[in-house]
Amino acid sequence: MLPDAAETGRMQPLLAKIAAGLDDFLKFEHPDALHPGHAWRQRLDRPLPRAGIGIDGVAEELVRHVIPNGSSVPRPGFSSFITTGAVTASTLASTAAGIAAPQRYNHTAFNFLEELSLRWLAEMFGLRGMEGVYSSGGSVANLLALGAARQHAFERLGRDPAADGIDRPVAVYATAEAHHTIQRSAGVLGIGRRAVRAIACDRRGRMRVDALRAALAEDRRAGVLPMAIVANAGTTNTGAIDPLQEIGEIAQSAGVWFHVDGAYGLPGVLDERVAPLYAGLALADSVIVDPHKWLGAAVGVAATFVRDRELLRRAFTQEPAAYLEGSMAAAGTAAPAIEHSMDDFGVPYYDFGVELSAPSRGVVVWALLREIGVAGMTERIRRHNDMARHIAQVAAAHPKLELLLEPTLSICCFRYVPAAAGDVDALNQRLHRRLIRENRNMPSTTRVNGQLALRPCFIGARSTFEHAEALVADVLRIGAELEREAVPCMAEDLA
Numbered sequence: 037m038l039p040d041a042a043e044t045g046r047m048q049p050l051l052a053k054i055a056a057g058l059d060d061f062l063k064f065e066h067p068d069a070l071h072p073g074h075a076w077r078q079r080l081d082r083p084l085p086r087a088g089i090g091i092d093g094v095a096e097e098l099v100r101h102v103i104p105n106g107s108s109v110p111r112p113g114f115s116s117f118i119t120t121g122a123v124t125a126s127t128l129a130s131t132a133a134g135i136a137a138p139q140r141y142n143h144t145a146f147n148f149l150e151e152l153s154l155r156w157l158a159e160m161f162g163l164r165g166m167e168g169v170y171s172s173g174g175s176v177a178n179l180l181a182l183g184a185a186r187q188h189a190f191e192r193l194g195r196d197p198a199a200d201g202i203d204r205p206v207a208v209y210a211t212a213e214a215h216h217t218i219q220r221s222a223g224v225l226g227i228g229r230r231a232v233r234a235i236a237c238d239r240r241g242r243m244r245v246d247a248l249r250a251a252l253a254e255d256r257r258a259g260v261l262p263m264a265i266v267a268n269a270g271t272t273n274t275g276a277i278d279p280l281q282e283i284g285e286i287a288q289s290a291g292v293w294f295h296v297d298g299a300y301g302l303p304g305v306l307d308e309r310v311a312p313l314y315a316g317l318a319l320a321d322s323v324i325v326d327p328h329k330w331l332g333a334a335v336g337v338a339a340t341f342v343r344d345r346e347l348l349r350r351a352f353t354q355e356p357a358a359y360l361e362g363s364m365a366a367a368g369t370a371a372p373a374i375e376h377s378m379d380d381f382g383v384p385y386y387d388f389g390v391e392l393s394a395p396s397r398g399v400v401v402w403a404l405l406r407e408i409g410v411a412g413m414t415e416r417i418r419r420h421n422d423m424a425r426h427i428a429q430v431a432a433a434h435p436k437l438e439l440l441l442e443p444t445l446s447i448c449c450f451r452y453v454p455a456a457a458g459d460v461d462a463l464n465q466r467l468h469r470r471l472i473r474e475n476r477n478m479p480s481t482t483r484v485n486g487q488l489a490l491r492p493c494f495i496g497a498r499s500t501f502e503h504a505e506a507l508v509a510d511v512l513r514i515g516a517e518l519e520r521e522a523v524p525c526m527a528e529d530l531a
């Protein structure tokens with residue numbers, strides 16, 4: 037039998053081989069995974085190996101068949117959804133963490149960087165006096181924030197909802213533009229998805245505060261307990277920022293928890309042109325951000341910030357367990373000396389959320405910020421916002437394009453307009469499929485006030501101004517092609 041590589045001390049050449057494969061991948065000269073004639077699936081689809089091929093064989097298969105058939109997401113022209121490829125600093129840090137600190141607890145450098153990087157994020161984004169915890173993504177980060185809100189609302193009534201559940205109907209207020217992980221969180225927390233009230237938006241996708249006031253008053257009359265108001269600092273659809281200051285003041289005077297979902301858009305505060313829109317952040321009881329979006333971390337890093345992590349601990353504690361605390365020398369001693377990293381768990385992040393085993397994520401955020409600093413991050417955010425503004429300007433001026441919404445951050449909603457009357461939505465849908473097939477500049481689509489929009493969202497560290505220009509050029513070219521082809525294109529593109 038081949039020894040496993042753990043015993044052979046060959047990390048360096050093996051990682052070098054994978055790194056070479058990744059450098060090749062990052063040239064983006066390879067075709068899409070489903071290119072005609074692709075054969076990787078047959079090569080990879082083998083029965084359960086009874087005997088292994090050894091670590092060199094694994095490295096070879098990774099480089100030959102797996103890496104080149106990876107995702108479009110890291111491509112610099114990819115602007116779909118709100119997801120992107122990891123920057124190199126993230127890859128270095130998460131590779132290191134996976135080996136050297138497979139858990140984030142104990143008094144290690146990794147546990148220390150978990151806390152330090154959370155403080156850096158809070159400082160960089162102006163979250164004064166807030167404490168954080170990392171989790172796997174915005175979905176869980178929102179869940180933790182709303183768990184804190186639930187704890188807060190019921191503790192004021194003398195109940196512990198984490199221990200005893202909830203005993204009365206509650207309501208959460210968010211707009212129809214809020215991310216649907218808000219509804220899912222409400223389901224998981226036992227509040228129910230239907231407890232999330234859909235507050236009306238204005239034409240620019242921002243919460244209407246008059247509608248919020250009315251909904252709060254109506255629930256009060258009906259004896260429903262208002263649990264949280266959720267505002268967006270950058271909606272997923274269009275990048276809209278709700279009127280945070282006004283909403284925060286309403287929340288404060290109503291004594292209701294104020295949550296700000298900044299999974300995508302919180303880093304926008306670094307661009308001083310839009311920073312005033314974030315003024316109300318100071319009133320927030322909880323805020324989330326996804327370092328795996330605009331900051332360039334590999335997928336699996338989100339942060340939830342609250343004023344007092346003890347609230348999170350009461351909401352999510354796993355309770356002491358015989359198999360844990362007793363193993364720590366410090367437990368139960370009067371003045372515990374911490375002389376070994378294993379003498380104590382360090383900051384107990386596992387009690388502030390829903391994950392016990394979890395990777396060290398702080399080291400990733402630390403590496404991102406250590407590499408380029410706030411200055412580098414600010415430059416990236418401004419560049420991406422500029423790209424959306426550039427497309428908006430071109431679209432507003434060009435006879436064949438229509439700007440559907442003035443961008444707030446790095447998302448621009450626009451579309452192609454044919455000369456002849458016809459189904460503009462369908463034409464843009466076909467145009468979008470063709471963009472994807474060309475495998476270069478790939479936005480997603482959405483609907484803005486009922487109309488289909490092409491929706492580039494620029495967050496990739498490898499995306500530069502030229503990618504915005506190239507996207508517009510592609511849209512104009514393909515739009516003209518589709519106009520020439522008129523009707524027959526239906527069959528081809530919808531097949």
Ligand SMILES: *Cc1c(COP(=O)(O)O)cnc(C)c1O
Binds near residue numbers: 173268271
């Ligand atoms: C992306 C996003 C989420 C969900 O985050 P994941 O990291 O994908 O789980 C939540 N809220 C907003 C506003 C988002 O853009």
